[in-house]
Amino acid sequence: MKLFRNALTIDVEDWYHVCGYEPGHAVPESRWRICDAVERILLLLDEYKVQATFFVLGSVAARQPDVVKRIAAGGHEVASHGWSHSLIHELTPEQFRDELARTEAVIKEQAGYLPAGFRAPQWSVSDRTPWVHDILAERGYCYDSSLSPLPFIGDRRGSRVPYRIRAAAGTLFEFPPLVTPTWFGNMPTGGGWGFRFFPPALIEFSVRQLNASGQPAVLYLHPRDVDPDGPRLRLPPLKRFAAYGTRNDALPRVRRLLDRFRFTTLKELAADVLLHSDPVV
Numbered sequence: 001m002k003l004f005r006n007a008l009t010i011d012v013e014d015w016y017h018v019c020g021y022e023p024g025h026a027v028p029e030s031r032w033r034i035c036d037a038v039e040r041i042l043l044l045l046d047e048y049k050v051q052a053t054f055f056v057l058g059s060v061a062a063r064q065p066d067v068v069k070r071i072a073a074g075g076h077e078v079a080s081h082g083w084s085h086s087l088i089h090e091l092t093p094e095q096f097r098d099e100l101a102r103t104e105a106v107i108k109e110q111a112g113y114l115p116a117g118f119r120a121p122q123w124s125v126s127d128r129t130p131w132v133h134d135i136l137a138e139r140g141y142c143y144d145s146s147l148s149p150l151p152f153i154g155d156r157r158g159s160r161v162p163y164r165i166r167a168a169a170g171t172l173f174e175f176p177p178l179v180t181p182t183w184f185g186n187m188p189t190g191g192g193w194g195f196r197f198f199p200p201a202l203i204e205f206s207v208r209q210l211n212a213s214g215q216p217a218v219l220y221l222h223p224r225d226v227d228p229d230g231p232r233l234r235l236p237p238l239k240r241f242a243a244y245g246t247r248n249d250a251l252p253r254v255r256r257l258l259d260r261f262r263f264t265t266l267k268e269l270a271a272d273v274l275l276h277s278d279p280v281v
């Protein structure tokens with residue numbers, strides 16, 4: 001029986017959006033893969049009548065307007081992944097505001113509404129960017145999903161469950177991605193290489209554990225995860241594994257989850273699951 005609601009999220013970016021390794025020149029249109037890959041995900045969601053949250057990169061939406069229109073037409077939530085896929089700690093607050101504004105304008109034009117949520121590229125919100133939540137709240141965002149309790153790229157001591165953040169201009173929900181605690185630290189079972197690598201039974205166990213404690217699990221996917229024949233950037237071995245490795249069955253893995261658990265958008269979770277929770281930060 002599927003009683004509890006979780007969130008499935010998709011970072012809408014192309015195969016070459018790998019932080020720190022993105023090509024410095026424009027990738028020709030003939031090499032874009034985003035439309036077909038997003039379509040594969042949408043067809044699966046349509047089959048299960050599940051709505052998901054799509055964090056759209058503004059620069060991708062601007063040159064591929066049909067992608068956002070198709071996502072919005074399916075009743076999914078369109079949220080913001082920023083404009084340029086820059087790490088947030090490499091931006092100034094003014095540049096961050098500008099990225100948000102440009103992406104908001106494109107989403108408003110294509111989906112018909114302003115995004116309620118934001119996700120930073122590569123979980124790059126941390127104590128190095130203390131202004132992020134203030135700026136998001138000031139611009140009317142309802143939630144953020146940019147802080148990961150992972151070693152190395154996140155804050156390994158960070159919360160594994162959603163919580164509220166008090167910002168100067170209001171309160172935001174923060175939705176960390178699903179991780180699985182182990183003796184070696186939290187493992188990224190909720191998305192990326194971890195979602196493609198760890199046994200599906202472990203991922204499902206981790207979702208079930210969170211749900212049993214009354215908390216939703218947030219999973220994430222990239223279009224390149226479901227594009228096994230897509231091109232690859234030339235990357236160092238570990239980075240290559242993280243971006244592209246072991247990716248052949250990502251879509252069947254999502255199907256297994258859809259068979260076993262209920263999913264909705266982050267905006268819905270923010271509205272109903274956490275409405276009565278106490279502020280943590």
Ligand SMILES: [Zn+2]
Pocket residue numbers: 011013017081085120121122
């Ligand atoms: Zn990204």
